[in-house]
Amino acid sequence: MNSTLSDVFISHPIHIPFSNLPDFTSLRHLPDSYTWTPKDDLLFSASASDESLPFIDLSDPHVASRVGHACTTWGAFQITNHGVPSRLLDDMEFLTGSLFRLPVHRKLNAARREDGISGYGVARIASFFNKQMWSEGFTVVGSPLDDFHKLWPVHHLKYWKNKAGGRTKRLYVVSVSVVIVSQLIFNSEIIQEYEEHMQKLAAKLMWLALGSLGVEEKDIEWASPGSDFRGAQAAIQLNHYPICPEPDRAMGLPAHTDSTLMTILYQNNTAGLQVYRDDVGWVTVPPVPGSLVVNVGDLLHILTNGMFPSVLHRARVNHLQSRFSMAYLWGPPSDLMISPLPKLVDPLHPPLYPSLSWKQYLATKATHFNQSLSFIRNYRSSDQIS
Ligand SMILES: O=C(O)CCC(=O)C(=O)O
Numbered sequence: 001m002n003s004t005l006s007d008v009f010i011s012h013p014i015h016i017p018f019s020n021l022p023d024f025t026s027l028r029h030l031p032d033s034y035t036w037t038p039k040d041d042l043l044f045s046a047s048a049s050d051e052s053l054p055f056i057d058l059s060d061p062h063v064a065s066r067v068g069h070a071c072t073t074w075g076a077f078q079i080t081n082h083g084v085p086s087r088l089l090d091d092m093e094f095l096t097g098s099l100f101r102l103p104v105h106r107k108l109n110a111a112r113r114e115d116g117i118s119g120y121g122v123a124r125i126a127s128f129f130n131k132q133m134w135s136e137g138f139t140v141v142g143s144p145l146d147d148f149h150k151l152w153p154v155h156h157l158k159y160w161k162n163k164a165g166g167r168t169k170r171l172y173v174v175s176v177s178v179v180i181v182s183q184l185i186f187n188s189e190i191i192q193e194y195e196e197h198m199q200k201l202a203a204k205l206m207w208l209a210l211g212s213l214g215v216e217e218k219d220i221e222w223a224s225p226g227s228d229f230r231g232a233q234a235a236i237q238l239n240h241y242p243i244c245p246e247p248d249r250a251m252g253l254p255a256h257t258d259s260t261l262m263t264i265l266y267q268n269n270t271a272g273l274q275v276y277r278d279d280v281g282w283v284t285v286p287p288v289p290g291s292l293v294v295n296v297g298d299l300l301h302i303l304t305n306g307m308f309p310s311v312l313h314r315a316r317v318n319h320l321q322s323r324f325s326m327a328y329l330w331g332p333p334s335d336l337m338i339s340p341l342p343k344l345v346d347p348l349h350p351p352l353y354p355s356l357s358w359k360q361y362l363a364t365k366a367t368h369f370n371q372s373l374s375f376i377r378n379y380r381s382s383d384q385i386s
């Protein structure tokens with residue numbers, strides 16, 4: 001039987017203690033456990049640059065070559081005219097804000113299990129660092145309804161109804177329950193609608209990016225029928241970076257690449273996302289209302305035989321406004337073998353990577369983190385890819 005993304009995480013649990021989740025709002029000084037130095041992350045103090053990431057209008061007649069150029073140089077770009085309604089982006093931002101503004105004990109009701117993928121918690125990459133990140137996250141895979149029920153429990157109000165007794169109160173409480181239930185359904189529908197738009201957009205971006213390298217629809221069998229990558233799998237990662245008393249010494253999300261084919265990210269109107277290029281340094285990606293950021297992930301790097309770099313990126317925090325982001329993490333079916341596309345391999349460009357599934361890659365990432373690509377690049381048949 002084919003495994004799902006959730007199965008993959010069950011076989012690779014990551015232990016991240018919850019006990020020391022701080023109440024971000026009450027801290028006036030950064031505790032030592034949240035203070036980062038270059039010892040904690042080699043690129044922490046790498047130089048910043050004022051260069052800018054390519055900004056691409058998807059209705060531009062030269063869109064394919066612009067996307068191709070951005071993918072080969074930066075491994076990332078910003079897009080506008082992408083077809084995702086701004087009303088939907090506003091709804092997602094509102095949902096994310098209301099979720100993270102819940103009291104900590106309510107969020108912990110929906111805490112992600114150690115061997116789980118969905119729910120509330122810190123990002124999985126936390127386990128690779130000694131210092132703690134100034135952020136909290138919520139991961140959605142498939143229907144969010146069960147987790148949303150834990151965040152907005154209706155029985156809590158029913159309990160209040162029994163205790164309260166009196167007729168007027170009872171009527172009032174019942175109507176609040178109805179509002180909560182319809183809010184739950186509304187929130188789940190927003191997530192579903194967002195996923196549908198993102199899935200279509202990811203497929204469109206894939207063809208634009210790969211088309212620029214001469215790859216055609218017939219070259220990727222698993223995209224069929226319909227060339228829409230219907231078998232793709234995805235997770236939505238909601239991130240919150242609270243206001244921070246000492247942002248220069250804190251880290252929202254340290255430098256990492258995404259283990260995806262592609263990630264599509266929406267950020268609210270607060271800057272924080274930075275991308276890294278060896279010859280340039282850290283570049284801040286400014287929030288542009290209604291735009292989305294696209295990152296090449298590790299699997300697209302493998303598929304293109306290294307032609308597209310998977311972009312190293314991180315999230316910084318600030319002391320004025322909280323920041324929200326929503327990452328659509330998109331990849332192939334978990335068991336499908338991914339390898340450099342034959343069209344991009346020739347005697348001058350031998351395959352740089354062996355063939356492996358997303359499931360195997362995630363297992364490698366759970367052990368080797370940012371060294372995973374070089375680990376599998378040096379893979380010999382005698383080695384074990386877990
Ligand atoms: O919040 C951001 O801007 C980055 C989020 C991110 O990199 C991720 O969720 O993988």
Ligand SMILES: [Fe+2]
Binds near residue numbers: 263313
């Ligand atoms: Fe990321």
